[in-house]
Amino acid sequence: MARVHNFCAGPAALPLPVLEKAQAELLDFNGNGMSLMEMSHRSKAFDEVINTAEANIRKLMGISDDYAVLFLQGGASHQFAMLPMNLMAGKAADYINTGAWAKKAISEAKLAGKVNVVWDGADDKYNRMPKADEYTLNSDAAYVHICSNETIGGIRFTDFPKTEAPLIADMSSEIMSRELDVNQFGMIYAGAQKNIGPSGLALVVIRKDLAERCPETAPKIMRYSTHIAENSLYNTPNTWGIYIVKLVTDWLLGLGGVSAMEKINEEKAKVLYDAIDGSDFWKPVAAKEYRSTMNVCWTTPNEELDAKFVKEATAANLSGLKGHRSVGGLRASIYNACPREAIDALVNFMKEFEAKNG
Numbered sequence: 001m002a003r004v005h006n007f008c009a010g011p012a013a014l015p016l017p018v019l020e021k022a023q024a025e026l027l028d029f030n031g032n033g034m035s036l037m038e039m040s041h042r043s044k045a046f047d048e049v050i051n052t053a054e055a056n057i058r059k060l061m062g063i064s065d066d067y068a069v070l071f072l073q074g075g076a077s078h079q080f081a082m083l084p085m086n087l088m089a090g091k092a093a094d095y096i097n098t099g100a101w102a103k104k105a106i107s108e109a110k111l112a113g114k115v116n117v118v119w120d121g122a123d124d125k126y127n128r129m130p131k132a133d134e135y136t137l138n139s140d141a142a143y144v145h146i147c148s149n150e151t152i153g154g155i156r157f158t159d160f161p162k163t164e165a166p167l168i169a170d171m172s173s174e175i176m177s178r179e180l181d182v183n184q185f186g187m188i189y190a191g192a193q194k195n196i197g198p199s200g201l202a203l204v205v206i207r208k209d210l211a212e213r214c215p216e217t218a219p220k221i222m223r224y225s226t227h228i229a230e231n232s233l234y235n236t237p238n239t240w241g242i243y244i245v246k247l248v249t250d251w252l253l254g255l256g257g258v259s260a261m262e263k264i265n266e267e268k269a270k271v272l273y274d275a276i277d278g279s280d281f282w283k284p285v286a287a288k289e290y291r292s293t294m295n296v297c298w299t300t301p302n303e304e305l306d307a308k309f310v311k312e313a314t315a316a317n318l319s320g321l322k323g324h325r326s327v328g329g330l331r332a333s334i335y336n337a338c339p340r341e342a343i344d345a346l347v348n349f350m351k352e353f354e355a356k357n358g
């Protein structure tokens, strides 16, 4: 069986050792005579899985007891709606509009209450993040929302906004890819399917006091406080997803944690950006200062060559390089599990492509 180099934006590549371990344990999990997928979420065996996943995440991200770690269903989009329902509490919230995913969060929040968009990157086609002096935050905001890494635009915050109100970040496409201080955030959330597991699962890290803001009128299943009280077992969770998160975080700890991963990610991104910058044939999309180390976006000289590149790359076992349908061009998503060999193979292919078509 030949596995391709997978540059998909999400669901995305998982570490091979994780897939192999899941395969080995698929039919009989830890001598229980059944698959983990067939097992009660209230069993001792699953309890160990979810508790270890949480402990791993706390260790990797340096999360204190002031915060709850939750595994929720519905992905990151569900959090776009759940967050304002829980945290607005009658006040307006500040949102920074940095691109496609921030925009989606804004449109959901508007259904729940008043939203102030304090900065919008439209004039620069969302190719950069704002500097701190380009926006004014409202001192009485319920919270300030950012998308820390825009998966489609390929940009990321270098310095996070300094806020009085709790800072909330959608980190779906960069969670555990770089070191950061969790204490500067009120809440962090991420769909699992890019850096930590399969789709249909969101990781939520929330300061416990903020969860108390939710009005009594909110449905129980939509309240963070419900899931905190029940250790993410209020109803039947995505047990398989949580199990894979446990395996991925075991793997990440084995590599040396987030700081070791960050170094590898910086090197991988540099090799690819250097190849793009090294020739006029390629055009980078994002402003240099804000380039993502996870989602690298660029183009060839024209759309026909973009399409040709994707087609020929796919034939050469380089999968998932088409830019998002809303923006076109090329995109390589090089998350934690994307190995250096995949980047080297891509860069070699780019050289050959340019030699033939440049």
Ligand SMILES: Cc1ncc(COP(=O)(O)O)c(C=O)c1O
Pocket (backbone or CB within 6 Å): 009, 010, 074, 075, 076, 077, 078, 101, 147, 149, 150, 151, 152, 170, 171, 172, 173, 191, 192, 199, 200
């Ligand atoms: C930054 C960001 N936020 C949110 C989402 C939505 O995630 P989900 O499909 O899990 O709802 C995505 C998905 O690609 C994303 O990249």
